[in-house]
Amino acid sequence: QQQVKQSPQSLIVQKGGISIINCAYENTAFDYFPWYQQFPGKGPALLIAIRPDVSEKKEGRFTISFNKSAKQFSLHIMDSQPGDSATYFCAAGGLNTDKLIFGTGTRLQVFP
Amino acid sequence: EPEVTQTPSHQVTQMGQEVILRCVPISNHLYFYWYRQILGQKVEFLVSFYNNEISEKSEIFDDQFSVERPDGSNFTLKIRSTKLEDSAMYFCASSSGGATETQYFGPGTRLLVL
Numbered sequence: 001q002q003q004v005k006q007s008p009q010s011l012i013v014q015k016g017g018i019s020i021i022n023c024a025y026e027n028t029a030f031d032y033f034p035w036y037q038q039f040p041g042k043g044p045a046l047l048i049a050i051r052p053d054v055s056e057k058k059e060g061r062f063t064i065s066f067n068k069s070a071k072q073f074s075l076h077i078m079d080s081q082p083g084d085s086a087t088y089f090c091a092a093g094g095l096n097t098d099k100l101i102f103g104t105g106t107r108l109q110v111f112p
Numbered sequence: 113e114p115e116v117t118q119t120p121s122h123q124v125t126q127m128g129q130e131v132i133l134r135c136v137p138i139s140n141h142l143y144f145y146w147y148r149q150i151l152g153q154k155v156e157f158l159v160s161f162y163n164n165e166i167s168e169k170s171e172i173f174d175d176q177f178s179v180e181r182p183d184g185s186n187f188t189l190k191i192r193s194t195k196l197e198d199s200a201m202y203f204c205a206s207s208s209g210g211a212t213e214t215q216y217f218g219p220g221t222r223l224l225v226l
Contacts, residue, residue, distance in 0.1 A: 032211065034214070041220075044155060046214050102154045
């Protein structure tokens with residue numbers, strides 16, 4: 001029940017294309033859903049986060065779509081750039097826990 | 113921009129030895145965390161620390177692990193007797209609130225147990 005499932009494991013996108021990464025959770029107590037970006041040799045850095053009172057949040061080229069009834073959320077990267085090449089982790093947290101539960105990660109490669 | 117720092121960046125140790133991983137969280141943050149990431153795998157929660165005590169820990173965080181905030185700036189993770197399976201990247205994180213506030217991660221310490 002504490003798991004967050006993430007897909008795909010890897011993703012190859014052409015520059016300018018749309019990258020879509022999906023996550024699903026089981027525990028309805030989760031109420032905070034961040035996405036982290038990690039470059040090789042670096043720590044995860046928060047990219048964008050959403051709470052379940054909204055169905056979508058957009059920041060620049062990055063959008064989170066949230067489907068509370070399906071217990072799914074996804075990250076959309078519009079106009080993907082080579083500099084977006086990194087590993088992306090979805091995560092889930094809640095008021096009753098201190099921890100973030102991370103998904104398994106998606107390695108995104110954007111080719112020029 | 114304030115950031116979480118960690119030392120050392122790399123640590124190689126022999127099985128059974130003690131290691132201490134050090135972190136300096138962002139100065140006005142009150143919540144501190146340790147996570148680990150085994151090579152190629154997901155980031156896993158180890159422990160959270162607030163108000164000078166452990167607030168939550170995972171099954172991974174057994175008696176071999178301990179955390180301490182020895183002064184007003186440092187936050188340490190001690191592994192008493194390292195095992196081969198402790199080899200991982202260890203990340204410290206801090207936040208100004210609980211888990212629903214942004215957790216800022218440090219660059220990590222890569223621990224290799226031989």
